[in-house]
Amino acid sequence: MSLLFLLVSTRIISVSIPPLASMVSYLAGEQYKVVSILNQTQNPHTYEIRPSDLKTAITSDLHIEVGDHLEGWGKRICEKRKNCLRIYDELESRNIKVSNPHIWLDLTLIPECARIIEKRLEKTFPQDSLLFRKNLNQFLLNFDSLKTELKDLFKNYSGTKVLLYHPSWNNFVEPLGLKVAGALVHHGEKEVSAGDFAKWVQRIKSENIRLIIAEKNMPSQICENLAKESGTCYVLLNPLFGGDFLDGLREQAVFIKKGLECRK
Template sequence: MASRKNLIGVLLIIFLLIQPGMADAGGDEGKLRVVTTITILEDIVKEVGGDRVEVTSIVKGLENPHTYAPSPSDVLALSRADMLVKMGVTGLEPWVNSLLVSAENEGLLVVNATKGIRMRYDDTIGCENPHVWMDPENMKRMVETIKGGLIAADPANRAYYEVNAERYLEELDELEAEIVSKTAAYRGTKVVEVHPAFMYLLDRIGFERVGTIERREGGGVSAQHVALIEDTIKKEDVKLIIDMPQLSSPIVDQIAADTGVAVVELTPLLGPFGTDSYIEMIRYDIDMIVGTLEENDGSGEETPKQPGSGIIAVLIGIFIAWYLVGRR
């Protein structure tokens, strides 16, 4: 009996000694540890990786990835990660390379989610636009790339990742068809953005962007540019000004007040307005666009009169008067 108690005591001591190491190896319960740069990528990893991954995003929903400054906790998370998923486009994550150096994680697998996706030139800002994920077609390519990264890092669960990716791709197909259908009546609508985050989404639904208020990240907006934007809004019959919670500028309210154009606040990142997934975020943005246009459709405008309607009304009036007099 004494020897059994001693054995139990030894086993308990061994368990207590190795428990911290077990928790530290391969993440929670052996899951693949993945860090992403933005929440959009975190959502893809969750959809494809399911319960085989433990994922966290460096930049949260209300933070600006263009100007984000990594914290010591970001360095620590990346130093313990098995895989980093970044957008890999110019100008969006200027801090990521220095973060990789600081993390000193030689075994880290780095995945560029936008591999094979070509950024398009944006006339409103005079350079390539990095917000490629706002088009569901590009999102599908990113799903395939991230699926490949997960399989490379964890080949034993290849079939699991492939099934999840296929299901998610079908959901994105449905989303794309839905948003095109919802906005069909407003194709050709002209808009102005506060920040060029929605170009790919607006192009997908057939809207026309005629100006961007903030042309350079954190560069400020001159009085001359504000005047140009207001003139463009009036000349082009712009219907919407698109704002976003990641940027807060009183200039938007000023321009809206000067031009009388409605402002709609959309988000290009998860988190704001209760958007916990990419699909929820795109649906929210589209519903806000359509709802605002419907609310302002025809406001302040008189109903067009049919040609000759005034003459017809006069003749009807004369007939009624003649009829009433005749009955007397």
């Protein structure tokens, strides 16, 4: 009887991507089961949603996703799921400027994203409102400490130029003092043309672009080849990191710092 009660009372929150699931877990607490639709190696832009994914999202107590065009399949879930939170859309409804859909990597918007999630948790599970507020306050304190730590980590690299393979990291690296020279590909684009490749080789050399930031879930030899041709360095980051949310941000920052240090 007690086992049956446990199964019935388990509260499930489905989330589109691992880092967002990590943030939700932080805010919801251990008594909630948080399930990510994608894993850390998949690409939310190109992922083909499966019937089992739809079932997970539709049968959960709450579904949360980034929104905008980031998950091309996201609207299909929200059309079938009444309790669905699209964070990007909620930010815009509050007249908060969003320049990049990769909001979980935006060091300026992360606190507001956390507040939006916490409000929806309270609305869905009002019996745990006090717990959610407590977890949110702790999250915001820890995030402020992390931002201070990361700014100190990059204090000697202010104005240093980096090149992105895909424009996920603009609002992560720029608040830390780095300058984004551009992105090799954008949403919906394929690989870099031979002409663009040659232009980037020249730009990297002439503008002293220190690092190329590639992504593990977008496999490409372009960044490695471009680094070899131009004499700069490249680093592989994972925008869909799992584990503790703040630790994941810290780890990506450390990888960037090590990449900047590869060229003395």
